[in-house]
Amino acid sequence: MKTIGTLADRALSWVIPAERASAVTCPYDGYSYWTRCYYNPGCSSGYEKTKRTCYCPPNGGCFWYKYPSRKCC
Amino acid sequence: MTLWLLPGACLLVALLVRLRRTYSIVRVDGDSMAPALADGDRVLARRVPPSRLRRDQIAVVVDRFSGGAGFVIKRIAALPGDRVPEIAKDVIADERVPEGRLVLLGDNPSTSFDSRALGFFAMSDVHAVTVRKVTALTQDEGEG
Numbered sequence: 001m002k003t004i005g006t007l008a009d010r011a012l013s014w015v016i017p018a019e020r021a022s023a024v025t026c027p028y029d030g031y032s033y034w035t036r037c038y039y040n041p042g043c044s045s046g047y048e049k050t051k052r053t054c055y056c057p058p059n060g061g062c063f064w065y066k067y068p069s070r071k072c073c
Numbered sequence: 074m075t076l077w078l079l080p081g082a083c084l085l086v087a088l089l090v091r092l093r094r095t096y097s098i099v100r101v102d103g104d105s106m107a108p109a110l111a112d113g114d115r116v117l118a119r120r121v122p123p124s125r126l127r128r129d130q131i132a133v134v135v136d137r138f139s140g141g142a143g144f145v146i147k148r149i150a151a152l153p154g155d156r157v158p159e160i161a162k163d164v165i166a167d168e169r170v171p172e173g174r175l176v177l178l179g180d181n182p183s184t185s186f187d188s189r190a191l192g193f194f195a196m197s198d199v200h201a202v203t204v205r206k207v208t209a210l211t212q213d214e215g216e217g
Contacts, residue, residue, distance in 0.1 A: 006208045009207045010208075012207065013115075015092055016093060016096045016097055017097050017098070018097070018098045018099075018115075019097050019098070019100070019118075019144060020099065020102055020143060020144070021099045021100070021101060021102070021133045021143065021144035021145060022102045022103050022145050022146070023102065023103035023105040023106040023112070023145070023146050024103055024105060024138075024145050024179075024186040025103050025104060026184060026185075026186050027139070033164070035163040035164060036163065036165075036166055050163070052163070061104065061184070063184045064182075064184065066183075
């Protein structure tokens with residue numbers, strides 16, 4: 001059954017056009033963005049925002065820094 | 074016997090044209106859809122009209138953000154009229170998804186660049202939705 005499936009997939013690969021799609025990760029080391037302002041009664045304005053930063057270690061693979069910085073809006 | 078050859082050939086050609094117009098095989102680049110899709114996986118994708126999109130489908134969408142002419146692949150988290158998921162409210166202030174828009178999220182939130190940072194995606198930018206994984210080719214066939 002598995003062989004049939006493999007053969008069918010191979011036939012599909014010949015017939016159907018191939019494309020690439022990026023499962024995009026955070027773009028580059030140091031890239032960051034501020035979120036919109038959230039309610040936070042601890043701020044005098046009543047709102048705070050969060051900065052999310054992309055971190056790309058030398059051994060590869062970028063990810064969002066686990067401890068984002070925050071400030072009052 | 075030969076009488077049937079021509080119609081048979083025409084039917085086969087029509088079938089091939091329809092297959093090529095409806096389906097494509099998409100190679101996934103990157104890890105933001107892990108664990109569902111890993112870097113290098115190949116998936117069969119089917120073109121569907123916006124009315125056929127459903128939540129939790131994995132969509133192949135025109136990439137409007139990186140300046141390239143390629144595609145990105147993400148999961149549909151919310152459709153028009155749905156509540157915007159809490160996790161996607163970093164840059165989206167709306168309570169509900171407006172008409173013609175989508176919330177797309179990667180399955181791997183620690184790396185994914187998606188609606189959390191980019192906001193809504195346009196429904197009209199959806200190119201296809203994935204149907205199933207395609208068996209991996211050998212090393213030689215997979216490249217290029």
